Amino acid sequence: MTATRRRAPLDTVQAAESSAEQRQPYAELGLAKDEYARIKEILGRRPTSSELAMYSVMWSEHCSYKSSKVHLKQFGEKAPDQAKEILLVGMGENAGVVDVGGGLAVTFKIESHNHPSYVEPYQGAATGVGGIVRDILTMGARPIAVLDSLRFGAADARDTARVLPGVVSGIGGYGNCLGLPNIGGELVFDPSYLANPLVNALCVGVLPADGIKLAKAEGPGSLVVLFGARTGGDGIGGASVLASASFEREGERRRPAVQVGDPFTEKVLIECCLEIFAADLVTGIQDLGAAGLSCATTELAAAGTGGMRIDLDLAPLRDETLAPEEILMSESQERMMAVVTPDNLEAFFEVCAKWDVAATVLGTVTDGDRLVMSWHGETIVDVPPRTLAHEGPVYRRPVRRPYDQDALNGEHGNGLPRPKTGEQLRATALKLISSPNLADKSWVTDQYDRYVQGNTVLAQPEDAGMVRLPGPDGEDSDVGIAVSVDGNGRYCRLDPYAGAQLALAEAYRNVAVTGARPLAVTNCLNFGSPEDPAVMWQFAEAVRGLADGCQQLGIPVTGGNVSFYNQTGNTAILPTPVVGVLGVIDDVTRRTPMALRGDGARLYLLGDTRDEFGGSEWAHVAHGFLGGRPPAVDLEREKLLADVLIDASRDGLIDAAHDLSDGGLFVALAEACLRGGSGIRLIVPDGADPFVFLFSESAGRAIVAVPRTEEVRFTDLCTARRLPAQRIGVLDILEAAVEVRGQFRLPMAELRVAWASTLPALFG
């Protein structure tokens, strides 16, 4: 930005050759000394300031994955065999593409916009949605749903009152205006996120299996077209400063211009692109996200023929004073770059005109392997694009188990006072159900349109969101997809390997509970500074856990995103891998909702309940305690549970199902009862400790409501599959209360007030 004030003379390749020794601000741009040296070596001269700008953003942590690459490899290496069958496009593209049969494919991906959302909550979150939607669009898909995974500081902290409402209205403001149903997400409060809120947005798109578009510039002579919004000073240095260096250190010093989103422009851009795809008018396409034009041109060229010529001065500007370096770094939103053969150009421009979308030919694909850019006739960039896009620096950062890890795992907290009497259990139940992490989230979710597009079968607060897919003819089909995102920072702090698998298991379970078969995974890895060996250990363990888990569950990782430097001073956030699982259901009318309704239906608890409170919501709420070990992971059991849930839903053996997670059985029950309006009479099984029975967070469990008429068939199914199934109660419409036989009774009305009042009281 400074350059707009003190306008430096144009730095050309020619000048660079003649002034080898000129000092350059590589450090300010976040480049290390040896990285700068390597750039010189690659170019055989010092970079021009434009080239330096490009290398600095493309080699930033955010775009190059230099600290995470060596770990992320595992997702490919450990990919299960199923990957080959279902993945049309794997990791490495803008988003992975999954074959869902019937000539249809689905693409989905999650991405973070954490730091920008802290600086300017509304715009930060809004442009986060805009960015991931363009990633999905770029694959050739129509975006059909979004989910948002949010983490903030303590619910009653002052800054949370600034950040949360802004983030939520930003996500709603942008997503609603695009006409994308929001079908799920997460809302978590923990002090560790106070100055580092996590805003992860997931988008799902659908496309014809043979209509996949890729980000590559092939065929010399083809034209490179920039279309959509004009380029302004938005988020200059955003990628390099906001995302590649600790926000505190850099951000205060030179806070980059905030990016402002224009959802209307994006909406017409989407319709425009889909029309262009349908008419098959592009050979390659790339969205402009982090690192804007630098990223789009180098990635397109690197993935294609290799050569490209760009007249940068042709780029339409919003701010005429921008220097080429700034144009290359600008993160102005709602822009796309397409590669179009000359004979398609006219048709391409016609579609753009119909949608009032500005389009400009910036250059051409060339032979050879150099990306050359000129500014009013003078050459300012001449680089091998692969060195920016693919051959960035790779670090194997030191990892070290945190010093306090053993101590942390040692304090199992078995000594924490537990509720004993019915009265105490009742108080605990109310305290949990009204705690910010477990309370009713509709203050947030009512700000999101979940109906638009008319295909939403399930949405918040269901375990997973489900949307119906269009048939080949464009009419409504019976096929649907289900998606869930989950993470648990506390579990991961106690054991990042197990924690990542627990997040995976929960998302997987949430999808299966609806009757959909889990197929594929996306993930967003939110961690502290990779330069801290303890954080890097958490990262390495989490990735290993996730990769192993996906292999065992047979669902490949299709893509994702890494967000480092989520820390204040030396204190990192809880390690927070957020996992998104996508599943498919052949007949959406067979979906299983969570609401307990059917009077007289039998309530069954599936899975095993152990005394597991490490990292639990109870320890957090009742004692502000974090220690011990997270619940045990048993992925074989998760598979078995999923199979039973899916078959039972297909065969119509169950009316409702809800997975057990934070807060355990009682919270799951309360949610399902409040959703359906039916009360329940609950029996604590003989020999079971009521407290453990009600509040333990053992994984691999779900509750299901079985109609009287199907009870035998259902129990036979569970016995045959060797899945523990325990009858724990009967639905009772007239009861209008959750009654735990012999312990306590909670009228629905009282429960609802406790559950629904928390967020409105906090945020108005």
Next chain:
Amino acid sequence: MVTFPGSLDDRDALRAIRLAGAEPVALWHGDKWLSDVDAVVLPGGFSYGDYLRCGAIARFAPAMESVIDGARNGLPVLGICNGFQVLCEAHLLPGALIRNAERRFVCRDQRLRIVNADTAWTAGYQPGQELVIPIKNIDGGFVADRRTLDEIEGEGRVVARYLGANPNGSYRDIAGICNQAGNVVGLMPHPEHAIDPLTGPSADGLGFFGSLLSKLVSA
């Protein structure tokens, strides 16, 4: 069914019209049309982003000239959400729609009561009938000066009212109104999202599209 840039619920409205048994015709904001359509739906969404005022810009679309002419000559016109806003901006309906009292977007399953069951779009309902239909808007507060409000109510031009908590601060709980002739109806809630229990809270919304059909057929 007219699509503006930024229209969102247009496909959904087409689906509803089809389900009700009519033949949907997609119209483009840029075209005046002479083709003989029997009725027009202005869908929900954020036409032109609605940054200025909802519907303020869409109102000037060429297609609107045809809608305005048609409406004056008795063509049944239903404006849903953003469509309602456009109809007010075009002065086919009185009053205006402003930012919700809570100043937040609200998406909810809303209870409604049909007040006027004589319009082209509500004839299929009983007066006083209760419906559950999704509402989703950020500028859904219906306002007008007292004189206008009294007039609308006096002439029985309130088509539907909110029941229970008023979701957006609309004066006198007004959810929908019509013009004097009853052929132009503006509605804040989204009947096109209550046409099938699979994807909506109910099928209560079908009546809006069905009403018209029976009227047209009998006519």
Next chain:
Amino acid sequence: MARVVVDVVMKPEILDPQGQAILGALTRLGIEGVNSVRQGKHFELDVDDDLDDATVTKLADTLLANPVIEDFTIHR
């Protein structure tokens, strides 16, 4: 080139949720001495010098403001 400013405010009889909200926030912040707040829109137009007032008024009256609920003032 001339700068024209158009300010648009809600008619007094229409209550203004945004203004109300700000007033509420003020009280919560303990800021005294503000008795009413109304929020309107502020437009800054760069126009050719020869653009006549009639056109500007038409523009304000038909596009920038909705006369049904809003009043506007033009500063040129």
Next chain:
Amino acid sequence: MARVVVDVVMKPEILDPQGQAILGALTRLGIEGVNSVRQGKHFELDVDDDLDDATVTKLADTLLANPVIEDFTIHR
């Protein structure tokens, strides 16, 4: 009682989608001679005469404008 007016506009380097949309509409409406439009907020406050400028500024800076992306001017 005194009337204080606060006008809030986007910082010049920041995108103003509202203004863009209006400009687009003008072109479609065939209104010539308007070269740029920026849309901001306009606040009218009725305050006690003894309310000091510092308070008004604080109020504008914290409540009425978002200093990260907006500038404001106070007319008293």
